[in-house]
Amino acid sequence: MVDTGQQSVRSEAARHGVAGGTAGAPYEGYEAYEGYEAYEGGSPEAERLRFQKLTHELMRMQRYSDGTDGSGAPRPLRAFRGEAALGVENARLRFRDDLPPELCVGYARPGAEYPAVVRLSSASGSEGYGATPDLRRLAVRVQAGPEETHDLLATSFPVSHAADAHEFVAFAKATAGAGSTVEKAFGLFVRLPLAVGWATADRMRRNLRIATRHTVGSLARETFWSRGAILWGPAGPVRYQLRPAPGGTPAPPPDGGDPDYLHRELAMRLSTGDIAFELCVQRYLDDRRTPVEDGSVEWRESDAPVVPVAVLTVPCQDLDGARARSAARRVEQLAFNPWHTTEEFRPLGSLNRARKAAYEAAAAHRLGLRLPAAEQRPTTLLPVPVRAALDLPVRAAFDLPVRAAFDLVDRCVPWHRLPAPLGLLNPAALGRTLRRLGLVEGDDAPGAPRRPAPAGERPRVASPFAP
Template sequence: MAEDLSKRKYKHWQDEGVEKIPPDEEEDINAVAEQVNGMQRAQFNSHRHCYTGTHARTHGIVKGRLTVKDDLPPHLKQSMFAHAAEYPAVCRYSSEPGDPGLDDRIPQPRGFAIKIFHIPGEMFDSTKTAQDIEFNSTPAIDLADAKTTREILDLRIKYGNNKPELYKHLEARKDTDLQKGRDQVRNTHLESTRQYSQTAYRFGDYVAKYCLVPSTETQRKMYEETVKPDEHESDILSQWLINFHNNHDAEYLWQFQLLENLDDQPVEYAGKVWDPEKYPWQTAATLFVPKQDPFNYELKSFWEDHMRIDPWMGLKTLQPLGGSNRLRKKVYYASSKLRREMNGRREIAVHSIDQIP
């Protein structure tokens, strides 16, 4: 008989120890903001266009709808999942590094971002009415806290064009496997790839990480195929994505993994995976994407030049938690501000999917 997960003792988001701000974190965060802006300026020098500091390469953008289940147990009826509902959404597939010209044949973490509209509830920014959600294809983030982020970005800036030298420095670290893991990810169809929040978030009364699980048979089957550098072209991931979305509907399960044990499920250090065998994933909603062209040039330009994804602009009941998320609050703003200035574009607060091309 399946365990009744509603009877588990989940941590409250305000429990002691959920967040512990380390000394000098603000200094590290400010340094990272400067590092990311420096990386953006370097990309501008190459492309004469300023991109976001991470997830610069767009593979495709699609529109869909998020459906919250109507039979959730009480511990999952949290925040925007408290009631059965349907919400329009727009989603972007990307590659994690800050180089928009990154060759698809190079294995790297892949990203998925969602902007969800017409969400009820109190927002951090009262002028914004959409909920932003970020995902990455690796369950743990190598930039696990502010101090680690500062150290790793420093190494990437110094030795990013000299992989043997970079690896020599990474291998001297205690988190070597975590840092080298990004170069060893499975390079496969984006629409078949499971996506993770990596960091923890408030989940109504509780704390959770979340993930998106491809749920159609077609999507799952595509995961079996991987990129072959000797056979495929440099934009193969976009080619695959265009072919898939033009011919198939897509569906993802939105699942949550709730916090129960702070010693085993750290919030401040996002470099550790919360064991799914001990702390099961639980489905609260589905994301449905109907057949469509995922590479609309006008939409791509609108997203990259005018939109911003930032979960700190979302619901207070989905507050980002932990050091990596406190870092994002300042760094995302600094990255976006520089991008608008260098491209001569203004940020547009998108309140409805009808504003999007």
């Protein structure tokens, strides 16, 4: 892990808590309970300033389009998430009658039931929701009261490929602007190791590959993990997961040729019955087995048993009816955020604290704010002289045969079954992987045809802090 100069604030937090900051500060109104968190620079304010710099670096790499949605209205920014296979407003979250007393906190009460919004999607920014290997996302908004909501965000892999915010940003910077095989290799095997160290870079590449190679037969039969920890009141930190409730129809063999397969499968399933997930938590043990600050470490169930606390139910309905489609469009306008919660359930850890800054920056751009003109320079992967050299005919002579060779290999062996160095150098496959992680989008992805960027746009790199 990169040495970020973190210092524990256990004793200071226990004595004084964390002072509220100005609007938009990551720690406003919250306390550091029991010293579970370690702030960079030794204090929340010092870390907030560092995260502002990280967010600024990300936004320099982020490109936004100023188009419309076809009706003349501004098109909302959706760079942080992929196409939805399901968006419903009529789900319900019901806590178990036998909820353990130590977990009865806030809205988590035995037998309590609340309306919920549910969104199931891929992590890719590409259109469609087929059964191709991908990372999947689940977002839930629980309406616990007239002015109280709780957003739960989870992905279909239990850990992040990065341990903390600095590793996330290092990965984004190392891969930004990569258009050719040479540039991708330089970013993944030169720039990334130089930024985080060889062992860390190898772990990030390996986690990336494993997380995105899973083929889904049904999103209703997938398990989704929070990755990061949240506070559960006096019970301390937990990680949560949403897993298929007992019973239910097994996932059918996926139809890889249908780009809308996952939506169609959910529609067929919901036409005959409900879909249910168990909300479960794993409780904190210690910094070694259940670290709060390291998002790349799995909380093993053998160490931290899974405790079911509630059931999320999506009721039987016609997903293709007019009412359901209208609801799905409204769900698409929502900005899910793990910080949409109360003090008792606030997110914990470096990644979650950095996510707050990133979400706020994205919200500012959705409101039409922009960086100063001086910052609107494309982010390049290689130094200018090197890029100029690569633009010579020699670059094409090297790159085209490599692409053709990988096209032939792809017909026989899936990219994720190749040795890691070969799999990560596959132009088309790596491009899909980076899109699934939200690091690049559309035509900017490695392996995609290059096109001139419209005037005023910047290279597009989505926030790495998405769940």
